[in-house]
Amino acid sequence: MPAENPVKIYIVEDDPLYLKFLDHVISLNPDHEIKKFTTGNALIEAIHEKPSIITLDYTLPDISGEEVLRQVKEFDPNIPVIIISGQQEIGIAVQLLKLGAYDYIGKDEETKERLNYAITNAKRNVQLINEINSLKKEISSKYEFEKSLVGNSPAIKQVFELMQKAVNTNITVSITGETGTGKELVAKAIHYNSRRRNNAYIPVNIAAVPRDLIESELFGHEKGSFTGAISRRIGKFEEASGGTIFLDEIAEMDLNLQAKLLRVIQEKEVTRVGGNQIIPVDSRILAATHKDLSEEVKKGNFRQDLYYRLLGLPINIPPLRERGNDILILAKHFLDLFCVENDMEKIVISGAAKEKLLKYSYPGNVRELKSIMELAAVMGNNVEIKAEDINFPSMRSEDKFTYEELTLKEYNHRIIDHFLNKHNQDVLKVAAVLDIGKSTIYRYLKEKQN
Template sequence: MAPCRIFIVEDDPWYGEILKYHLSPDSEYEVHLFTSGLACLKNLGRQPDLLIVGFSFSDMNGTELYQKIRKTLPTVPVIVIGRPAEVRSGLHLLKQGVYDLFVKDENTKELLWNAVQRIREKHHLLQQIADLREELGRSYAFGHRLQAESEAMRHLFSQMEALLPFDHPVLITGEAGTGKTLIARAIHSRSARRQKPLVTVDLGSLPAEQTEIELFGQGKGPFADAPGQKKGKIEEAAQGTLLLEEIAELNPALQGRLLRLLQEGEMVRVGGNERIRPEVRIIATTGRNLGEAVRKGMFREDLYTRLSGLSILVPPLRERADDLLPLARYFLDEFCRRNHRPPIAMAGGVKDRLLGHSYPGNVRELKTTMETAAVLSAGPAIRPEDIVFDTRKAGPLLMTEEKTLREHMAQIIHLYLKKYNYNVLEVAARLGVGKSTIYKMIQDNELSPFIERPLTGPAALPGAAHNRNRMSGPVS
């Protein structure tokens, strides 16, 4: 591993040499001493791992030097040292991101050494993580990262591998729930930009009036009371990848701004005039037919041409029969792992029931189906009756929020009560739970979050008069 490179910037050469000697005990540390701010700045290209900076120099003060360092090396830790009065006046530097402030006294050397060791350990750990990611990127093909065995997905993986050497925009299309976002993340994780950020923007969920600032940021206004400067998602993704989900929802004016970014590599913040070159790769996804949107005048043809040079169509689950059962098993195991439950098997008939459905909601629907079945299962295996395909019609609440198993059960019981006309005995039989469990949940108002009005007992249920004879009687 490369030695830890430390820059000491100290205008007192004698004191600087003492620190240099103390901080370079062996070959694991490479220490360089500079007596002026300008000399330090000229050598920042040597990529130090840590800078130890004094408060004042003949050519600039410590605050100025720190700000210049931070522009070039935004993440490298900087420790500032000085006399007691200087440290007191420099406490504002902690808010600006200085790693620590130390007073020059008899304890300085020991404090610096302890800080260097902590930074060295963190640097070593980050390097190990980076090396591991690099190795994983080389060792694992897309088929190992994404659960798939079908011929359609193997063809998709070969397309993804083919575009890895290129840094052009990518357009990923496919029906809702097919896993377009997962494909985009896999492409980023195998690309040359994998060590840089992947920033995601869901254009379909952003209010139209917020989209421009969210993407391009806010420039400094011309007046004192104007809103402050703010980076947008494009700048946050600089050197990395910007994932634009539901690109078809972008309004025509912003389509033009995005096209300019793709063509010229530069942008201007909203209300600003500074030209910024974020150097970012764009991956866009959509469930709509962009070609049709172009023909209807809803999407710019030149932007569509720019985006679709490298395009991928993710096949629906109904065209990936060989993937269905492996995916079902994977989602079931993941649910058990997240909820600290032992593995759940699939009883006879479950696989046939899974294979007999068309999955209009694609992989997302299968995931919800398996998680619902895991909640409903009363034993070590899910049963055919635990496979409920119409849960996706209950709306977006089911299985999209973190809840307790009891809360999931309440939601599913209410779904069945509504489906079977609030016949508690039939619902109890179909779910394999005691009717007393359902009556108790009604009595305790555990079902009330899922209906229009609170439930205080059997008589308050919709259709109770019609079903009174079925909902009364001894409680087992």
């Protein structure tokens, strides 16, 4: 009976006697599905069939084993190639191993044992590589734009458009938005959809790392460079080389370090703390903050030159209160997710609960809505979320209009802006909701334009 998940092993050997020997040894394991080739070119023609493992004779009648190995590695560097050769010269073995051969086995009395051992190890290797690849795929699909940021309001659609532009190049991206809007999700989605997706994504929260350690955290340190540096450590920039570094809460970085960061961005190289060696790094930078960086520049808290370097493609994630119907889409999304994670039947949201959800201002944004919905699922009757199951932990809806002192006219404008954003700039609807004339709104919009 054929094995359920056969391991495809391709044998390349021109000597008919040895080909039979290898075929016999390898086929003793019923999981192995064998295909035999007597020339290097025949194997290269079949390489698109993606064998799991290749055993390759070094001396072939058409092209050298070295050339075959090179072409296999060019097609897929992860296919283990076991060289089986009668060559005694150690130099050839070293050269082939350097080129990426998995193992080098001589044709002698130990071939059978060594080959079985090499195949067992190579299979384990292939399995690990497959697992890593499937996990990578899973992560990528988890961070597909539509899955990572839920919603279809014009404001969020604009964010999608900008993200799409960000994935096609290596441009630095500055992500701004209030706390809880999903800045890190945007950063991850950009990385996992970019050409760098197969390399590391390294997030660093500047605010979370003690001030004294942040430099060594970012750039690494040499052994003995400061008390406690007991061994050499590579920094996050080096770790992210080839991939992406996400600098969260960038506004919290102190001015001295800002100067060093500017140098790293400009020169694309780092020097570890206490070291002299200049190390080239190729890490794409995504930076985020909930603060207005241009304001921080004006206040003298942030270097202007670094601000312009980091600005790159700015993506501003709108606060949830400006995303209108997205509130309900997200509420349902979080509720469904919670039910799946907790093996619960699907729960619906009542009309009254929806109305209540739409009225709130969400100072904690999407993160806050998620916990509100999770709490509601726990508090409710497992069938329907009612208005009383919705509990707002922080502010009441009107608080957001009064958290700073403004003139009455300014308050009015703020209220009109709020409802325009909430109702997709639908002037008639906003006029009806606020019970004011539509001309008042048009007048305000014209004033704003001027």
